Amino acid sequence: MDESEEARVLAITKDYGELHQAILQLLLQVKSIDSHKLTRFVGDAVADIVIDEKTIKRRQESGNDDRNVAETERNENKTDDDVEEQNEQRQNSRENRQLRIQVRKRLDDIEVLNTMGVLNRRLTPLNLCIERMIDENSTDDVESSTDEAAYIYTLINRKSTKVLQISTSFSEKEMKVISFLLDLTFGDSTGDEDTSSRREHYSIARYDTLNNIRSGFGYSMVEAEQLMTRLVLDGWFELFDTSYSLTPRSLLELKDYLKERYPSVSTCLACGQILVRGLECKVADCPVRFHSKCYQFYKVAHQNDVSCPGKDCTGSLEDVVDFS
Numbered sequence: 001m002d003e004s005e006e007a008r009v010l011a012i013t014k015d016y017g018e019l020h021q022a023i024l025q026l027l028l029q030v031k032s033i034d035s036h037k038l039t040r041f042v043g044d045a046v047a048d049i050v051i052d053e054k055t056i057k058r059r060q061e062s063g064n065d066d067r068n069v070a071e072t073e074r075n076e077n078k079t080d081d082d083v084e085e086q087n088e089q090r091q092n093s094r095e096n097r098q099l100r101i102q103v104r105k106r107l108d109d110i111e112v113l114n115t116m117g118v119l120n121r122r123l124t125p126l127n128l129c130i131e132r133m134i135d136e137n138s139t140d141d142v143e144s145s146t147d148e149a150a151y152i153y154t155l156i157n158r159k160s161t162k163v164l165q166i167s168t169s170f171s172e173k174e175m176k177v178i179s180f181l182l183d184l185t186f187g188d189s190t191g192d193e194d195t196s197s198r199r200e201h202y203s204i205a206r207y208d209t210l211n212n213i214r215s216g217f218g219y220s221m222v223e224a225e226q227l228m229t230r231l232v233l234d235g236w237f238e239l240f241d242t243s244y245s246l247t248p249r250s251l252l253e254l255k256d257y258l259k260e261r262y263p264s265v266s267t268c269l270a271c272g273q274i275l276v277r278g279l280e281c282k283v284a285d286c287p288v289r290f291h292s293k294c295y296q297f298y299k300v301a302h303q304n305d306v307s308c309p310g311k312d313c314t315g316s317l318e319d320v321v322d323f324s
């Protein structure tokens, strides 16, 4: 890539118009996507725009050349032209491949984050926004050996916080089941008035879930299983070990709803998002919880003060335990 081409890539990544549309179209289709895939998508979209421009320019140039060549001469050299054209095509596709690699290298998470910021400013009047949340599942991946955290980006409808936004694809009866599952996951299990006492688990055992749906809503075991499978396939719940919990996407999408309905729901001290798995302070009654990745970042940023950030907590930032 020469200097003028690099400048053009930069100009496009600053201007964004087509890129915005591409990202929006993508998010509208897939609803949520992890940051690695999104970075790759953005990179390819930028490269496509540059390649399109190059192709148009090349066509214009070769069009001018053709007019300068006499028709008879063209016919005589037809085979030579074909070979030349093939070589040129090969050369072009090699250049395009290299361009894609270079654009991908150039884009990092910050660039993507900036794009989201610009997009969000444009989305606000439509009551839409793109939110990101750390992907706690990615800590099990090979990629977690690097310091890079994976995020989930989700397009969220901010219009109706009181209505469950999944309702369009489920029947009224199914919505009652979902509402019941949310109560099981986040509600006060003891049934006593004190909602400030924290729950130890934000997941529900698979067998109990199916059994509850069967006995409480008149489903057969097979039907209960089918409904849960649908909720998993649609990306609302995930099966982790032998328990169901909400996916990062659901937590983002239902954040306002969940916080309003279950005021004592845990949030990550570092990123402020609801969390269902992660680390918690060992001290009883201390509400401090983190995503595992957020905890690592937080510790690095607070090297000089290892006391737990919990109000009235005498514990240490080092004394955390897993919860799920």
Ligand SMILES: [Zn+2]
Binding pocket: 134, 268, 269, 270, 271, 272, 273, 290, 291, 294
């Ligand atoms: Zn967090």
Ligand SMILES: [Zn+2]
Binding pocket: 281, 282, 283, 286, 287, 288, 308, 309, 310, 313, 314, 315
């Ligand atoms: Zn604490």
